[in-house]
Amino acid sequence: MRNSLRLRLLLWLLFPLTVYVAAAGFMGYGNAQRTATLIQDNALLSSAKVMSGDVKWEGETLRADISPSAIEILSTPAGDSVYFRIGVIDGASIAGTSELPQRTPVSSPTWYDTVVEGQSVRAVSIIRTMYDAGIKQRVLISVGRTQMDRDATAARFWQPRLLNLMEIVGIAIVLMCVGLTFELRQLMALTNDLRDRAPDTLTPLSTARLQTELRPIVDAINQCISRIALQTAMQRRFIAHSAHQLRTPLTLLGAQLQYARRSDDPAVVKETLRAIHESHRSLVSLTNQLLMLAQAESADYDQFDGERVDLCELSTTTIEQLALHAQRRGIHLAAQLCQDALVLGNPRLLSIMIFNLMDNAIRYTPREGQVTLSIEKRDESLALTISDDGPGIAPDMRERVFEPFFRISTEEGSGLGLAIVREIVRAHRGQIVLAAAAQGTGLCAEVTFLALSRNGDVT
Known part of the structure; x- marks a missing residue:
């Protein structure tokens, strides 16, 4: 009560x-x-x-x-x-x-x-x-x-007056109870509507006959329903795309196995096994990226437990990992790193973020081009920027490239790299922006985080 x-x-x-x-x-x-x-x-x-x-x-x-x-x-x-x-x-x-x-x-x-x-x-x-x-x-x-x-x-003068006042109080209590019961009917109807809904019903609640004081509550519920509907739609789309992406290599792998079983020529079987190995490698890579995207989406900033990460160290390690790959494609890697580039986060996820951004930049940069990674301090934040000499991305497509499985070219890939990057940045409460490179051609990806001082405090 x-x-x-x-x-x-x-x-x-x-x-x-x-x-x-x-x-x-x-x-x-x-x-x-x-x-x-x-x-x-x-x-x-x-x-x-x-x-x-x-x-x-x-x-x-x-x-x-x-x-x-x-x-x-x-x-x-x-x-x-x-x-x-x-x-x-x-x-x-x-x-x-x-x-x-x-x-x-x-x-x-x-x-x-x-x-x-x-x-x-x-x-x-x-x-x-x-x-x-x-x-x-x-x-x-x-x-x-x-x-x-x-x-x-x-x-004799006072008692009737007192009785009248008490009668007024009694009548007021009755009228208040009746009025509250009547006026709260809309709230009870709203409660029944929510309780009786099917689990997959995500239509907004009606505010047509609702009191003015209750409409902000229903508006907030409708906003929450809209976010849940959007998230549900994204999850369904992700599952559908994942199933489609996995079905193709699995179908190809099955066909290759059947072809190998029917052939008696050792050379054909060997070539088929090599193709099966490539299909298996692609399938494992796609599965790992799907798992990584799921991990990035479920990452929680509060679970990082205040771990300090040096972006300069991660960037240097990533450049060393991709140096041979860039050299084979004839691409020059450059770095401009500042001192004390400390952030609060998960080193593994941040390393994957830098790797995906660098890998994308190398993949779309033509031979004899350059990919530059820079880290600089800006007041209370750190800006990690990766720019390339590639074809760039049209302004109206820069948001869509963060969607899972969305691709704007025929380059080899699953379309999950930037989606994973965005989820990792969100988990670290950062921001990522795509823009045209300073030289006019290519793409510039800028990620900003809150910076940490040497003693571990947010600056």
Whole structure:
């Protein structure tokens, strides 16, 4: 349940709603308390005014005969106690209970809170000036009542409001659950579509009726499906081409064996065996290249384990291996190598990469031509460049020559050399670019890698 999207969305929606309900409930409670206090204060003031009217002169003495209506004004169903006190300011008490503390108001009337007999009491004080035969007296009338009815009135105001808020929360939860269930139907339909698909179905998912927020996810899935479809198509094409390439030498080998079996002439058998040997050699070479391409495609940069490789050493070794082959074809080999050409990688794969590039350059360079291998540092990278004097490759064909089995000439070969080179470069997180040679004719293949310093750090 912790990872439930529906539950997490519901919690994110309920959290601000709960905060709002709590704040509204708190403010509603305060408003109810103030309203109940205002009602009580008005009742106290009315009672005090009635009592002030009951104060009269009797001779030179003030007397108060409190009418029952003054007390009835403050009577409540909750059974609150009523206290009053009437007296002359700075003088004698006229009537009431002495337990009720009085406050002389600066301005009449004045409400205040006090305690009588251990109970919280709300009280009001007013002043009435009495005149008689030149005598002036200021009478202080104070009336108080306990606050049970005030609290009950506040509860009657607040509780319905609180219930309404809780009902709103309950209705919101139901609507949210229904809304989330309804809106997540498209996501569930998308899940069912993916689950019910056949293993070989790689058509993109439809985003026609999908919510805007979900479309980036589906777009990313569609991009992944497109990459898988492309990779699957490449693998199928590779398998089909491999089968076709292997079928031809195997068929030829079978025909040669049948011809040798039918012939009784030792010279014919010997010549046939030589042809069988050449077919076998070509078949083994093709198989090795297929295995090498598969190894290069599955190579992982992280598996190189930080092995440091000197491209200058590999290049020198490769030139020595191909020197005799180039000499037989009348081709001159040249090298321009820098110092500390260190990269992170697999020495065997990098050696094969250099060998294939050099072999291609020698194969397509005419007699008396030159193949040059150079390595130079460029800021934080190393550039390995192999250029030749051959016919070059048209710009629109330079990407296609990296496809397995693609060939643009009738020269002997399987069409896998540059495909292997590209996969090795990708495995080493490098880049390879084909361009016209600087002299205007021929081809220049440039491979760039991140360079390493002598202490093994990437520069």
